Amino acid sequence: MTTAMAERAPKLPVPKITGAFEGGPLTGAGALAKLALRRDRIMLPAWVYVVVIGVASNAYTFAKLYETASSRASLVASGESNPALLFLYGRLNGNSVGALTAWRYGVWGALFASLMSIFLVIRHTRGDEETGRLELIGSARVGRQAPLASAIAVAALANVVLTVLLGIVLPFLGLPAAGSLALALAIGTCGLAFAGVSAVAAQLTAGARPARGLALGALGVAFLARAVGDAAGASGPGWLTWVLPLGWTETLRPFGGERWWVLALPLALFVACVWLSFALAAGRDHGAGLFHDRPGRPAASEALRGPFTLAGRLQWPALAGWAAGYAVLFAVCGAAAKGINQLVGTSGGLTKEFTRIGGQAEILNAYLATLMLLAGLAAAAYGVSAVLRLHSEETSGRADPVLVGSVGRARWGMSHLVIALAGAAILLAVAGIATGLGYGLAAGGAGTETARMLGAGLAQLPATAVLIGVAALAFGAVPDGSVAVAWTAVGLAVLLAVFGPMLQLSHWVLDVSPFTDVPKLPLSGGVWGGRPPGPAAPGGTLAPVPLVWLGVVALALCAAGLAALRRRDIG
Amino acid sequence: MANAIEAHGLRKRFGKATALDGLDLSVAAGEVHAFLGPNGAGKTTTIRILLGLLRKDGGDVSLLGGDPWRDATTLHRRLAYVPGDVTLWPSLTGGEIIDLLARLRDDSPAARQGELKRRQELIERFDLDPSKKARAYSKGNRQKVALIAALASDAELLVLDEPTSGLDPLMEAAFRDSVSAERRGGRTVLLSSHILSEAEALADRVTIIRSGRTVETGTLAELRHLTRTTVDAELDGPLSLDGLPGLHEVDAEGTRLRCEVDNAALNELLRRLTATGVRTLVSRPPTLEELFLRQYSDQSHDSERDRVTPAP
Numbered sequence: 010m011t012t013a014m015a016e017r018a019p020k021l022p023v024p025k026i027t028g029a030f031e032g033g034p035l036t037g038a039g040a041l042a043k044l045a046l047r048r049d050r051i052m053l054p055a056w057v058y059v060v061v062i063g064v065a066s067n068a069y070t071f072a073k074l075y076e077t078a079s080s081r082a083s084l085v086a087s088g089e090s091n092p093a094l095l096f097l098y099g100r101l102n103g104n105s106v107g108a109l110t111a112w113r114y115g116v117w118g119a120l121f122a123s124l125m126s127i128f129l130v131i132r133h134t135r136g137d138e139e140t141g142r143l144e145l146i147g148s149a150r151v152g153r154q155a156p157l158a159s160a161i162a163v164a165a166l167a168n169v170v171l172t173v174l175l176g177i178v179l180p181f182l183g184l185p186a187a188g189s190l191a192l193a194l195a196i197g198t199c200g201l202a203f204a205g206v207s208a209v210a211a212q213l214t215a216g217a218r219p220a221r222g223l224a225l226g227a228l229g230v231a232f233l234a235r236a237v238g239d240a241a242g243a244s245g246p247g248w249l250t251w252v253l254p255l256g257w258t259e260t261l262r263p264f265g266g267e268r269w270w271v272l273a274l275p276l277a278l279f280v281a282c283v284w285l286s287f288a289l290a291a292g293r294d295h296g297a298g299l300f301h302d303r304p305g306r307p308a309a310s311e312a313l314r315g316p317f318t319l320a321g322r323l324q325w326p327a328l329a330g331w332a333a334g335y336a337v338l339f340a341v342c343g344a345a346a347k348g349i350n351q352l353v354g355t356s357g358g359l360t361k362e363f364t365r366i367g368g369q370a371e372i373l374n375a376y377l378a379t380l381m382l383l384a385g386l387a388a389a390a391y392g393v394s395a396v397l398r399l400h401s402e403e404t405s406g407r408a409d410p411v412l413v414g415s416v417g418r419a420r421w422g423m424s425h426l427v428i429a430l431a432g433a434a435i436l437l438a439v440a441g442i443a444t445g446l447g448y449g450l451a452a453g454g455a456g457t458e459t460a461r462m463l464g465a466g467l468a469q470l471p472a473t474a475v476l477i478g479v480a481a482l483a484f485g486a487v488p489d490g491s492v493a494v495a496w497t498a499v500g501l502a503v504l505l506a507v508f509g510p511m512l513q514l515s516h517w518v519l520d521v522s523p524f525t526d527v528p529k530l531p532l533s534g535g536v537w538g539g540r541p542p543g544p545a546a547p548g549g550t551l552a553p554v555p556l557v558w559l560g561v562v563a564l565a566l567c568a569a570g571l572a573a574l575r576r577r578d579i580g
Numbered sequence: 581m582a583n584a585i586e587a588h589g590l591r592k593r594f595g596k597a598t599a600l601d602g603l604d605l606s607v608a609a610g611e612v613h614a615f616l617g618p619n620g621a622g623k624t625t626t627i628r629i630l631l632g633l634l635r636k637d638g639g640d641v642s643l644l645g646g647d648p649w650r651d652a653t654t655l656h657r658r659l660a661y662v663p664g665d666v667t668l669w670p671s672l673t674g675g676e677i678i679d680l681l682a683r684l685r686d687d688s689p690a691a692r693q694g695e696l697k698r699r700q701e702l703i704e705r706f707d708l709d710p711s712k713k714a715r716a717y718s719k720g721n722r723q724k725v726a727l728i729a730a731l732a733s734d735a736e737l738l739v740l741d742e743p744t745s746g747l748d749p750l751m752e753a754a755f756r757d758s759v760s761a762e763r764r765g766g767r768t769v770l771l772s773s774h775i776l777s778e779a780e781a782l783a784d785r786v787t788i789i790r791s792g793r794t795v796e797t798g799t800l801a802e803l804r805h806l807t808r809t810t811v812d813a814e815l816d817g818p819l820s821l822d823g824l825p826g827l828h829e830v831d832a833e834g835t836r837l838r839c840e841v842d843n844a845a846l847n848e849l850l851r852r853l854t855a856t857g858v859r860t861l862v863s864r865p866p867t868l869e870e871l872f873l874r875q876y877s878d879q880s881h882d883s884e885r886d887r888v889t890p891a892p
Contacts, residue, residue, distance in 0.1 A: 139670075215715060216670060304711040305672075309679035314687055319680060323669060406667040410726070413631050414684025415656040579633040 034291075037151035041159035042166075045133050049163070056125040057171050060196070064118045065178045067508060068110040072182060081109060088112060091372060093379040096240035096342070097507065099258075100250070102265025107188045110179075111263040115195055117507065119258045120232065122171060122200030126164045127224040130207035133160035136217040138296060147295065157208060157290050161283055164204035172197030188264030195258035198275035202254045203228060205282025212289035215298035222330055231255040233338050240376070241345045254278065316416050320424035324395055328432045331391050335384070335439045342380050343447025343462070346373060377444065377462065378529040384440035385469030385524060386503050388433040392477035393495045395429035399484050400491050403580060412579060419571045426481055426567055433473045441466025471559035472523035476502060478566025485573030523562075526555040584609045584644055584737055584768040585630060591638035592625055592792075599625040601792035602639065607770055607785075609736075612763050614779030614786045615772040622792040623772040624664060627741050630770075631661060644737060657686050660730035664742040664772070666722040668714035674725045675703075675710030681729040691734060698732040705754050719746035731758050738762065738769045744778060756781055808840040809863055810870075811849065816857030824848060835859075 046053070075081045085104045088094050101112045134157055137143045143156055172193045179189035203224065210223040235256030238249030250256035254275050261271040293299070312318055399422060402408045411421055445462030449455030480495035487494065505522040519525045585607035592600040600622045607613040617623050628634040630643050632652030641648060646655050668677055682695045703710055706724045714722065723746045730738055744752045759769060759782050773779050779786060786803060788796040796803060808828065815835045821827060826845025831838040841849050853861070 305676070305713055307673065307675040307711040309676040309683075313676060313680055314683040316684070319669075319684075323671070326671075406663060406665060407669060409631075409633065409663055410661070410681055411684055412633060412652075413656055413659075413661045414681065415653050415686065416684055417653045576635075578635055580628065 034152040034154040035158050036155060037146075037149070038155040038158040038162065041146065041151065041155055042162050045159055045163045046166075049129065049132075053125075053129070053163075053167055056121070056129075057167060057174065060118055060121045060125070060171055061174045061178060063121070063504075064110075064114045064175060064192075064196070065182065067114055068106075068179065068184065069182050071110055071113065072106045072184075075106065075109065078104065081106070084109065091375065092240040092346070093372075093376040096236045096345075096376065097379060097383075099235060099239050099256075102259070102262045105185075105264055107184045107192075107264030110184065111188065111192050111195075111258075111265070113508070115192055115258045115263060116232075116235065116255055118175075118192075118196040119199035119255055120228070122168060122196050123203035123228050123231075123254070124225075125167060125171075126200045126204035127207045127221065127228065129164045129167065130160050130204050131211055131217055131221045131224060133163065134208065135211040135214070135220045139215070139217045144295065154287055154290060157211075157286060161204055161208055161286075164207075165201060168197045168200040168204065171200065185264060187267060191261055191263035191267040191269070192258075194272055195261045195263055198272055198279075199254045199258055202275040202278045202282070205279040205286070208286035209282050209289065212286050212293065213299045215296065218327070222327065226330070226334060228255075229334055229338065233341065235259065237341055237345045240342075316411055316421050316424040317427065319411070320398075320428050324398060324425070324428045324432070327395070328391075328428070328435070331432070331436055332439050335387075335436050336443045339380065339384065339440045339443035340447035343377075343444035343449075343458075344451040346376055346444075346448045347451040375529070377448070377465065380444055381440065381462075381465045381469055382506055382524060382527075382529075384437055384444075384466055385473050385527065386499075386506060388436040388440075388469065389473045389476040389502065390499055391436055392429040392433040392473060393480045393499050395432055396426060396477055396480040396484060397492055397495060399425045400488060403488065406580065408579060418575050418579075422481070422485070422571045422574045426477070426571070429477050429480075430474055430567075433477060434467065434470055437466040437469050437473065438463060439466075468556060469524070469527055471556045471563060472527045474563035475523040475559055475566065478563040478570070481567045481570030482573065483570070485570035485577070488577070523559055526559060528555070582609065582645055583607060585613075585642075585770060587626070587630075587639065587641040589639035590626065590629065590636055590641055592622075592629060592634060593637055599792055600629075600636075600639075603789060603792055604794045604797070605787050605789075606797075607768060609768050610763075610766050611784040612759060612769040612771060612782050614783035615770055615789070616774065616776065616779055616786060617789040618774065621789050623789065624741055625792075626789075627661075627739055627770070627772060630739065631659075632656075658735055659737040659739060660685065660733040660735040661739045662723070662726045662730045662741060662743045664745065666719075666726045666746075668717070668722055668725060670713065670715035672714055673711055674708055674714060674717065674721070677714060677725055678703075678710065678729045678732065681726075682733055685733060685735070694734045695732050699728065702728045702732050702758075705758070706751060720748060720751065723747060724751065727755065727758075731762070736767060738767060740769065741772045742774070743771070744773075744775060752778070808842050809846055809865060810840050811837070812862040813837045813853055814859040814861075815853065816859060819852065819856045821852070824852065 075084060081104055085101060088098070088101045088109075098112050099116050102108050137146075137156065146156065147153075175193035175196060176190050179192065180186045206227050207220075207224040210220045210227070211217075213223060214220045231253035232255050234249045234253045238247050238251070238256060239259070241247065241249075251260055257271050257274050260268065262268050289299070313322060399408070402411075402425075408421065412418060441463035442459055444466070445459030446455055448462070449458030452458075476495075476498055479498045480491065483491040483494040502522040502524055505519055506524045509519045509522070509525075516525070583606050585605060587603060587605040590600050590603040590605070592598075603622060603626060605615070605626065615623055615626070625634065629636050629641060630648050632648045632655070635649055644655055644658055648655060668674075672680070678699060679695075682692070682699075685691075706728055708721060708724045708728065712721075714725070717725070723743065727740075727743055730740070744755055747755060756778070759771070762769060763782075763784075769782075771779065771782060780800065783800070785799050786797065787794055813836075815837065817835060819832065819835075819837060821830065821832065824845065825848075826842035827849070828840040828842075829838075837853075839849075
């Protein structure tokens with residue numbers, strides 16, 4: 010009834026916007042922004058929902074779990090002294106529930122908001138340009154800069170909505186209004202800053218994949234900078250927390266005497282990046298990056314002859330990038346572990362807390378084990394993206410010429426799956442070696458440290474492989490939903506690993522993540538993670554059984570995925 | 581010799597949509613067979629079943645004497661395929677892709693030797709720069725890459741899905757020359773198209789499909805037999821067409837006549853014309869275009885009727 014009436018109603022005249030929007034380089038930006046919102050009508054609210062509900066629901070549980078000051082005391086003590094926790098979450102700015110919430114979810118909320126901005130901006134700029142969609146749009150009455158402007162505007166809108174929702178929800182949970190606003194703004198402005206960073210990245214490369222890689226790399230560097238700055242201790246490079254966006258969510262000090270002027274930093278970065286991206290976009294051709302493609306080989310080398318070498322050729326730039334990032338990141342983090350020695354004994358209270366959780370060696374091991382857990386989770390993210398290359402090859406039609414050659418489906422599926430598994434193993438080995446070298450060269454004993462960290466890194470491989478197997482099975486069985494299924498699995502594993510132990514979830518819930526079953530290596534007493542609320546995990550013995558089981562599960566998942574692939578339609 | 585492709589009552593559904601609804605197709609070994617139909621008729625779906633990429637829901641299908649689903653890997657050694665919408669790996673050069681596709685099909689030294697020889701000649705004929713990254717190729721150039729890879733192979737069956745849709749007229753001519761040469765060389769070609777002049781110039785036999793069903797199949801001569809001839813004449817005086825059967829689209833003005841006539845009634849029409857006296861006469865067989873349009877519009881009238889009657 011209402012729709013019928015709406016159809017009959019005369020169309021309202023479209024209001025005319027004048028200035029840069031009419032006939033100028035921004036003509037049509039409004040329409041394009043609407044198109045982007047229409048295309049992302051599921052994805053965008055989902056991101057905002059995940060960040061808002063993630064932070065708010067955890068803040069709620071947190072307030073319930075640590076209601077009294079005394080229950081917060083030990084958490085605060087370990088939060089201030091344990092480099093693993095400092096590395097992961099940042100510094101504490103007080104011992105109120107609000108300060109603890111900001112500590113636990115500030116940096117990570119900002120991280121997710123930044124991921125949202127990166128995917129969004131690249132998708133609507135370089136992504137559309139690479140597929141040729143922008144060419145179609147550009148031929149209509151649309152200004153040169155309109156697609157870029159609309160993508161930035163949509164990302165900005167998403168971050169504003171995110172900020173407003175958080176700013177409204179958090180005070181309802183009983184947190185102080187000023188601190189809530191500061192935390193919401195800290196997360197939102199960080200997302201905004203990375204919208205700007207992505208806009209610049211989108212101008213630099215001719216492909217969407219490397220552009221996304223650049224922006225994600227910048228995010229990784231930002232995380233690393235603040236993590237090292239926080240974990241390094243008093244004598245370490247604490248200034249690193251100040252130099253990049255993710256650290257600014259801490260230096261703003263929500264709930265701990267807010268420093269409002271810090272908000273100017275991400276906003277200034279955003280403005281500078283937007284200006285730079287427009288300047289770069291104005292000076293380049295459609296479809297071109299900053300660097301032009303040089304002519305390549307007129308004939309294939311002897312090596313490029315089958316599905317495996319093709320998959321290797323397609324995947325190797327991404328793997329090389331990841332490996333380089335891993336090497337730098339973990340070398341720095343390993344070297345930062347030396348600062349732990351200086352931390353101990355700075356105050357009587359801290360020493361007491363240290364002794365309670367196992368002493369200096371245990372703290373160090375817990376920190377290193379945390380590094381390896383993060384290496385495992387990130388390697389799973391790499392592996393899943395490598396498996397999902399199968400999906401993009403299929404949907405783009407590039408799988409057809411391979412499968413119409415005399416290449417069986419299982420062989421084609423395996424060609425990318427092997428890269429995912431081998432790549433994850435390489436990354437974990439790099440993480441272990443780099444951490445061991447970094448710590449060993451700084452603190453002595455490079456040889457033994459490298460050997461033991463290499464083992465600790467590779468111990469993550471079975472759990473990582475399980476997530477790769479989930480992606481393989483999803484691709485084989487439900488190709489249309491494979492991207493969502495695979496990344497949800499990774500997201501779940503990250504959430505359970507990073508927030509699960511602190512929320513004192515039952516181990517049934519924690520066991521959903523394969524990483525819960527990985528022994529904490531190098532061996533530690535379960536300072537961080539482990540299975541609460543039971544006694545500290547028995548240190549000293551390594552049980553290889555869970556690793557074998559995880560390996561079996563991973564292989565079974567991969568085999569099931571390939572079997573399903575052989576039975577279904579392609580394309 | 582057995583048929584290269586034999587399909588009977590082929591069925592395929594995608595969810596609720598029926599793509600193929602009992603399609604028949606038979607392609608004899610050594611012939612160029614045009615596979616015609618409007619967009620969405622089911623040409624590409626049929627081809628993807630023949631290539632073992634899709635699984636049929638019903639009917640029988642054999643390809644080069646084997647089952648295209650079960651024996652896909654072995655059969656693919658003997659065929660080459662050019663998709664309608666060619667997408668290539670953006671970071672590889674055209675030359676690399678041509679070689680890679682050949683090696684994916686058959687990596688034996690003998691096959692490689694043959695490929696190498698023809699590759700260069702085809703690259704020159706189609707005027708392709710093989711050192712460019714595929715990212716930089718236009719649609720036509722991407723199509724050339726796939727065509728060169730297919731033509732350079734020694735496959736006995738070529739499956740070409742709208743292979744000229746992005747080529748310019750000069751390249752289209754090069755394509756026709758190549759396919760004619762292939763036919764002389766004894767290769768079987770399945771050529772899906774909606775460019776009818778192309779099928780007319782190249783094909784031995786034609787299958788026309790619509791809405792997932794075969795509506796017509798045969799040689800061009802056989803199909804023309806079913807149809808009309810267009811007649812355009814200038815006469816000495818006015819002409820009476822009363823009582824003459826089989827006339828269509830009549831446009832008579834004074835001494836000028838334009839009409840289409842069923843071939844069965846052609847003789848009678850000519851008798852009347854000569855009785856009046858003919859100054860000029862042009863008569864020609866229908867182009868495939870006309871055949872096709874007629875087939876298409878008749879069918880859509882039918883389906884409109886179908887739609888009206890069973891409505892509840």
